Amino acid sequence: MRQYQYLIAILALTASCTAELPKEAIQTQESVNVFPDNNGATLPPNIAPMNLRIDTEGEGYITHIYTKADTKGIITEGKETDIDIDQWHTLLQGAKGDTIYTNVYVKHNGKWTLYPTLKNPLAQEEVDPYISYRLIQPSYVDYEDIYICQRRMSDFEEKVIYDNRNFSVDAATGQCVNCHAYQDYNRTGRMQMHLRQHQGGTLIIDGQNRRKMNLKTDSTLSAGVYPAWHPTLPLIAYSVNSTGQVFHTRDTQKVEVIDYGSDLILFDMNTNKVYDIDCDPNEYETFPAWAPDGQTLYFCSAHFEQKTDNIDNELNDCYDSLRYNIYSRTYNPQTMKFGDKRTILNATAIHKSASLPRVSPDGKYLLFTIGDYGQFHIWHHSARLGIIPCDSIKDNKQGNAPFTVLDDQQASYHSWSSNGRWILFASRRHDGNYTRLYFAYFDHDGKMHKPFMLPQKRPTYNDELFRSYNVPEWMVEPVQASKDELEQTASTDAVPAIYAGSALEHPMSKERATPTVDAVSGASQVRGNRINY
Numbered sequence: 001m002r003q004y005q006y007l008i009a010i011l012a013l014t015a016s017c018t019a020e021l022p023k024e025a026i027q028t029q030e031s032v033n034v035f036p037d038n039n040g041a042t043l044p045p046n047i048a049p050m051n052l053r054i055d056t057e058g059e060g061y062i063t064h065i066y067t068k069a070d071t072k073g074i075i076t077e078g079k080e081t082d083i084d085i086d087q088w089h090t091l092l093q094g095a096k097g098d099t100i101y102t103n104v105y106v107k108h109n110g111k112w113t114l115y116p117t118l119k120n121p122l123a124q125e126e127v128d129p130y131i132s133y134r135l136i137q138p139s140y141v142d143y144e145d146i147y148i149c150q151r152r153m154s155d156f157e158e159k160v161i162y163d164n165r166n167f168s169v170d171a172a173t174g175q176c177v178n179c180h181a182y183q184d185y186n187r188t189g190r191m192q193m194h195l196r197q198h199q200g201g202t203l204i205i206d207g208q209n210r211r212k213m214n215l216k217t218d219s220t221l222s223a224g225v226y227p228a229w230h231p232t233l234p235l236i237a238y239s240v241n242s243t244g245q246v247f248h249t250r251d252t253q254k255v256e257v258i259d260y261g262s263d264l265i266l267f268d269m270n271t272n273k274v275y276d277i278d279c280d281p282n283e284y285e286t287f288p289a290w291a292p293d294g295q296t297l298y299f300c301s302a303h304f305e306q307k308t309d310n311i312d313n314e315l316n317d318c319y320d321s322l323r324y325n326i327y328s329r330t331y332n333p334q335t336m337k338f339g340d341k342r343t344i345l346n347a348t349a350i351h352k353s354a355s356l357p358r359v360s361p362d363g364k365y366l367l368f369t370i371g372d373y374g375q376f377h378i379w380h381h382s383a384r385l386g387i388i389p390c391d392s393i394k395d396n397k398q399g400n401a402p403f404t405v406l407d408d409q410q411a412s413y414h415s416w417s418s419n420g421r422w423i424l425f426a427s428r429r430h431d432g433n434y435t436r437l438y439f440a441y442f443d444h445d446g447k448m449h450k451p452f453m454l455p456q457k458r459p460t461y462n463d464e465l466f467r468s469y470n471v472p473e474w475m476v477e478p479v480q481a482s483k484d485e486l487e488q489t490a491s492t493d494a495v496p497a498i499y500a501g502s503a504l505e506h507p508m509s510k511e512r513a514t515p516t517v518d519a520v521s522g523a524s525q526v527r528g529n530r531i532n533y
Contacts, residue, residue: 035053052081135469224239264278325346351372355371380412
């Protein structure tokens with residue numbers, strides 16, 4: 001069987017290499033329909049082959065990919081391209097800073113038609129060699145069927161880092177894994193991920209040193225949820241959240257994710273100590289992110305004053321008026337203390353809500369999502385990528401620095417490449433149901449170019465994948481710990497963290513009402529349940 005498959009592969013490759021371009025093709029100005037539509041997108045010189053599917057109907061198909069320096073290029077036959085990886089990278093290496101051209105020929109009634117050339121500028125700057133992400137079904141479909149994967153950007157190699165299905169044998173052993181994160185793009189070998197339910201805890205990986213921590217203390221709201229590694233120090237800032245899902249019955253956005261309480265904490269890996277950062281009972285702080293110099297912590301927060309003893313019903317009834325601003329606090333690494341809270345973007349003043357602040361590696365830009373309300377924008381059609389030059393923030397005390405919307409389609413969960421030239425983000429723009437990954441070149445003038453979808457070996461892959469990509473992260477080094485080693489660590493008992501008080505220069509009260517267990521509101525609008533961390 002293997003010999004037969006090998007022979008088929010050789011014949012297919014030979015056919016691809018010996019195909020000739022139609023000499024008497026009729027040129028048309030009508031655009032050809034291809035998927036993905038990456039025409040005009042700027043590509044990195046180390047990206048995997050950009051295979052495509054030709055959706056214009058015909059009897060035969062030929063695709064010619066070439067550059068000015070290599071006009072012979074690559075020729076493939078068939079409705080779907082299957083570009084040879086070695087040929088592709090040879091073509092790219094000779095065209096840095098130039099353009100990749102793609103000509104599509106389609107045969108109709110025995111005659112070939114040549115469609116207008118597809119063009120992709122090729123950047124000088126590469127993307128980081130790896131990304132990682134969760135692949136998940138909607139949690140209301142299968143909560144315990146999640147795995148974290150690592151993908152190499154130069155080809156299609158995908159490796160499973162962690163598979164929680166090995167723990168989810170039945171309802172009693174169900175486990176969720178989320179919020180994988182790395183220090184300095186995994187250059188230091190430090191990473192973390194959070195486990196919920198069975199064998200719950202936070203995995204902390206520091207090279208060969210692996211342990212599981214219980215970051216929930218009697219003085220904190222929950223275990224660490226959304227993480228932010230300090231760029232250089234053995235510190236992780238977390239939001240601690242009491243999160244629930246509510247389900248729409250009259251909204252195509254399907255699900256609303258609401259925090260019924262959230263604070264910020266700091267975890268010191270060396271001492272296993274947890275410190276409060278922000279725990280104002282009327283502020284719902286979340287999504288921390290460090291500046292590249294490690295001296296400023298950005299985060300989001302919404303103001304909400306509880307009026308009854310049922311916070312669930314209150315927030316379920318006004319979920320679409322809960323709006324988040326972006327704030328920051330300075331940090332002193334010597335004293336391990338945070339400074340005063342400062343407003344960076346007052347989104348509520350323009351009836352918007354901001355989420356997921358991320359500072360570029362050069363410290364010049366603050367990237368975030370801006371939507372109509374809430375902070376879990378992956379479900380929100382209104383969510384867009386926004387950006388603020390950090391120079392305009394310095395002297396702006398009111399948080400009304402002007403921002404630019406980078407793209408006119410839904411986007412969230414973004415991250416900067418280590419060289420600051422590429423933005424990776426998640427979006428449901430493909431079909432409105434499942435999240436896919438997109439990349440966009442961010443040039444030296446602060447402009448984001450047309451995004452392109454994560455390339456796949458088979459263009460139909462995304463149509464057949466009934467899972468969403470979640471929390472994409474760039475990596476310059478792959479994860480060194482094996483899947484078995486991570487699962488072995490997950491099976492150990494969690495080491496309890498030690499509560500060590502406030503990390504603020506001026507500590508504040510941290511009284512907060514305890515949320516109820518279930519979140520259920522009017523049946524005609526939303527219904528939901530609490531996610532326990």
